[in-house]
Amino acid sequence: MLRKEEIRQQIKRRKRQFTEEQLRELSLAIIDRLLGHPRIKKAKRILMYYSLPDEVYTHEAIIQLVNEGKEVFLPVVLDNFEMELHKFSRKDNMSEGAFNIMEPIGHKYTDFDSIDVAVIPAIAYDEKNNRLGRGKGYYDRFLSKIPLAYKIGICFDFQKITDIPADNNDVPVDEVI
Ligand SMILES: Nc1nc2c(c(=O)[nH]1)N(C=O)[C@@H](CNc1ccc(C(=O)N[C@@H](CCC(=O)O)C(=O)O)cc1)CN2
Ligand SMILES: Nc1ncnc2c1ncn2[C@@H]1O[C@H](COP(=O)(O)OP(=O)(O)OP(=O)(O)O)[C@@H](O)[C@H]1O
Numbered sequence: 001m002l003r004k005e006e007i008r009q010q011i012k013r014r015k016r017q018f019t020e021e022q023l024r025e026l027s028l029a030i031i032d033r034l035l036g037h038p039r040i041k042k043a044k045r046i047l048m049y050y051s052l053p054d055e056v057y058t059h060e061a062i063i064q065l066v067n068e069g070k071e072v073f074l075p076v077v078l079d080n081f082e083m084e085l086h087k088f089s090r091k092d093n094m095s096e097g098a099f100n101i102m103e104p105i106g107h108k109y110t111d112f113d114s115i116d117v118a119v120i121p122a123i124a125y126d127e128k129n130n131r132l133g134r135g136k137g138y139y140d141r142f143l144s145k146i147p148l149a150y151k152i153g154i155c156f157d158f159q160k161i162t163d164i165p166a167d168n169n170d171v172p173v174d175e176v177i
Contacts, residue, residue: 004165007132011123014158020053026156027057033177035061039150043116045071050102055121056154062088076103083138084108118149120173125153126164129172143171150174
């Protein structure tokens with residue numbers, strides 16, 4: 001089994017074979033599956049992520065979900081490796097946070113039990129739905145706070161691997177799409 005850092009390097013090499021435009025193109029089918037997913041259809045409150053250029057592109061999907069009447073929440077990174085959730089309202093009510101990620105301005109949302117579905121990005125997922133993140137532990141720490149949410153892992157096909165070395169902190173997702 002490869003160690004976590006080796007997997008991160010391997011996936012980075014795979015990503016470099018695509019342009020940002022190609023990754024956008026690959027995102028379309030994945031986002032279609034996500035928006036058509038029965039859990040998303042039923043959900044009232046959804047934790048999404050505001051994608052970076054090397055991730056499955058979510059900017060339009062977020063707007064679409066809001067237009068369908070969902071409440072969408074996004075992570076806001078704090079400087080102690082914790083993250084909180086803020087409700088997304090509109091694109092021009094955001095500011096750039098840590099790691100160049102756009103984050104909603106406004107109050108933190110703490111009613112975690114009301115989140116129906118959480119859509120979780122990753123560097124890689126394995127066949128047991130274990131997740132490998134960017135190595136800072138933000139989602140590892142956060143996911144245990146939303147035990148009731150149905151967790152959907154999302155990544156490109158080339159990010160799906162056989163095995164990720166899981167440790168005690170790692171919370172697997174319910175499904176990878
Ligand atoms: N879109 C998005 N939002 C997210 C995450 C994410 O992975 N994607 N997070 C998931 O945790 C949290 C933020 N954590 C992050 C941690 C590292 C990097 C990052 O770009 N790391 C660089 C190395 C930078 C450095 O070490 O200073 C890298 O991966 O190359 C980004 C986000 C919360 N919000
Ligand atoms: N629940 C937790 N409580 C405290 N520390 C944690 C927790 N989860 C992970 N960590 C620490 O965070 C660091 C990063 O862990 P790991 O490499 O598993 O993160 P990751 O899953 O790749 O990243 P991320 O969750 O940011 O996407 C490690 O030093 C780990 O010990």
